[in-house]
Amino acid sequence: MDSYNTEDVIYALATAWAKSAIAVVRASGTGCIERLCPAVRSRHDIRKLASNTAHYCNLVDPADGKPVDDIVLTVYRDGHGYTGEEAFEISCHGGLQVVRAVLGTLSALGFRQALPGEFTLRAFLHGKMDLTRAEAVDELVKAQGRTGQIMALNRLNGALFRQIDKIKDIVLDMMSIVEVQLDYSDDEIGENLDFPRERLDEAVRGLEKLRDSYSTGRLFSQGARIVLAGPSNAGKSSLFNYFLKEERAIVSPQKGTTRDFIEAMCTVRGIPVRLYDTAGFRELSESEIEEEGIRRSRSLMDSADIVIYLADSSDFTDPDPKVLSDPRCIAVLNKTDLVDRELEGFIKLSVTTGQGFDVLCDAIYGRLTSDLEVSDDSALVIENTRQKENLERASSALRRASDALDAGLPLDIVSMEIQEALEALGELTGEVTTDDILERIFGSFCVGK
Numbered sequence: 176m177d178s179y180n181t182e183d184v185i186y187a188l189a190t191a192w193a194k195s196a197i198a199v200v201r202a203s204g205t206g207c208i209e210r211l212c213p214a215v216r217s218r219h220d221i222r223k224l225a226s227n228t229a230h231y232c233n234l235v236d237p238a239d240g241k242p243v244d245d246i247v248l249t250v251y252r253d254g255h256g257y258t259g260e261e262a263f264e265i266s267c268h269g270g271l272q273v274v275r276a277v278l279g280t281l282s283a284l285g286f287r288q289a290l291p292g293e294f295t296l297r298a299f300l301h302g303k304m305d306l307t308r309a310e311a312v313d314e315l316v317k318a319q320g321r322t323g324q325i326m327a328l329n330r331l332n333g334a335l336f337r338q339i340d341k342i343k344d345i346v347l348d349m350m351s352i353v354e355v356q357l358d359y360s361d362d363e364i365g366e367n368l369d370f371p372r373e374r375l376d377e378a379v380r381g382l383e384k385l386r387d388s389y390s391t392g393r394l395f396s397q398g399a400r401i402v403l404a405g406p407s408n409a410g411k412s413s414l415f416n417y418f419l420k421e422e423r424a425i426v427s428p429q430k431g432t433t434r435d436f437i438e439a440m441c442t443v444r445g446i447p448v449r450l451y452d453t454a455g456f457r458e459l460s461e462s463e464i465e466e467e468g469i470r471r472s473r474s475l476m477d478s479a480d481i482v483i484y485l486a487d488s489s490d491f492t493d494p495d496p497k498v499l500s501d502p503r504c505i506a507v508l509n510k511t512d513l514v515d516r517e518l519e520g521f522i523k524l525s526v527t528t529g530q531g532f533d534v535l536c537d538a539i540y541g542r543l544t545s546d547l548e549v550s551d552d553s554a555l556v557i558e559n560t561r562q563k564e565n566l567e568r569a570s571s572a573l574r575r576a577s578d579a580l581d582a583g584l585p586l587d588i589v590s591m592e593i594q595e596a597l598e599a600l601g602e603l604t605g606e607v608t609t610d611d612i613l614e615r616i617f618g619s620f621c622v623g624k
């Protein structure tokens with residue numbers, strides 16, 4: 176962190192850059208409240224305000240005293256607030272011109288605009304959060320579905336940190352036992368080595384369970400791609416709209432209504448889904464444009480996690496067996512309100528009445544989670560590749576330690592492996608950090624670029 180100055184007073188707009196009723200501008204750094212003084216007109220001396228208190232004030236241009244906005248100023252000191260250093264928040268009116276003027280005022284007072292992730296980096300540096308919590312901030316902000324949001328919140332509240340800390344305690348205990356033996360014995364495992372093997376296994380199981388939760392976490396954070404495909408007029412666009420609960424795609428009794436694909440986000444049983452409505456297949460397409468649409472449908476199907484093949488119960492033609500044999504395919508027979516029939520391997524649906532939609536959602540959820548261990552949203556899961564890598568590193572090292580014990584190898588080899596596991600766990604929570612790790616998490620700004 177050569178050129179990155181943690182002494183600077185920094186500021187940033189904490190809310191979105193968009194017109195709104197209120198916007199919040201945040202600032203942090205030792206001396207930031209004193210620095211703001213020339214731009215504040217208040218009944219109080221803002222330097223003497225108690226921490227965690229909010230005050231109505233006037234913000235003025237420090238150069239000419241002209242009004243900028245009426246604001247509510249909230250101050251933080253003594254380790255309170257997000258970053259754990261002296262800080263304040265300005266709640267101002269949310270018009271873009273107002274926000275621009277407030278930011279300009281701070282800039283004129285010598286505040287530096289914060290870089291992405293910089294407030295969270297400071298929170299980490301001041302011990303307000305460990306790295307798993309810092310990563311959870313970003314994951315929570317980006318959560319797309321309710322389940323992913325709850326899972327990220329769980330990590331932000333420290334559930335992951337506590338679990339890792341518990342396992343680390345076990346590993347530390349093992350380390351001290353090995354160290355004692357190393358001090359008193361002659362490098363070989365003596366018959367009287369009292370090593371808690373079951374504790375070692377417990378630690379490995381705990382780490383592997385967390386590591387394996389990655390796929391679940393990824394599914395609930397990144398979501399899945401689902402393509403609606405099938406013959407023209409089967410009701411793909413109708414189903415697309417039904418998923419979105421809005422009339423997004425054009426629906427008509429005419430074949431070939433959808434020419435190009437449309438995509439939209441929705442959630443299915445808490446899983447974020449990017450859903451694609453595509454051009455229906457027809458033997459005799461009427462134009463080059465439609466043919467191009469059909470080509471695009473096929474290429475989308477190639478990259479989908481699930482293809483919902485929609486057939487028309489009232490105008491049924493045998494589907495392409497290649498599509499149906501694809502393990503990603505869920506076959507659906509629509510318009511069963513018109514012609515009610517059973518077809519092996521097909522879910523019965525009527526988009527018009529909604530009958531069968533729940534069964535379809537269950538099938539999607541089942542297909543996406545079939546290889547995963549999913550319990551409920553209170554489950555402790557990770558979605559972060561860095562965390563997964565460190566968990567893998569730690570559990571592999573402990574497994575090697577276990578193998579070394581089994582093989583009766585010298586204790587210093589066991590000790591080395593346990594040390595490696597401790598390092599990986601330390602990196603995971605941020606007890607041990609390097610510029611590389613901080614750069615990976617907080618962005619390139621912190622390593623002198």
Ligand SMILES: Nc1nc2c(ncn2[C@@H]2O[C@H](COP(=O)(O)OP(=O)(O)OP(=O)(O)O)[C@@H](O)[C@H]2O)c(=O)[nH]1
Nearest residue numbers: 407408409410411412413427431432433455526527
């Ligand atoms: N009775 C009945 N009609 C339906 C149902 N689903 C869709 N339709 C009707 O079927 C017609 C075709 O629906 P679309 O959703 O446009 O079909 P599509 O598969 O998108 O068609 P293309 O875009 O041409 O490929 C429309 O008139 C819909 O109102 C259903 O479950 N029951």
Ligand SMILES: [Mg+2]
Nearest residue numbers: 411412432433
């Ligand atoms: Mg359509």
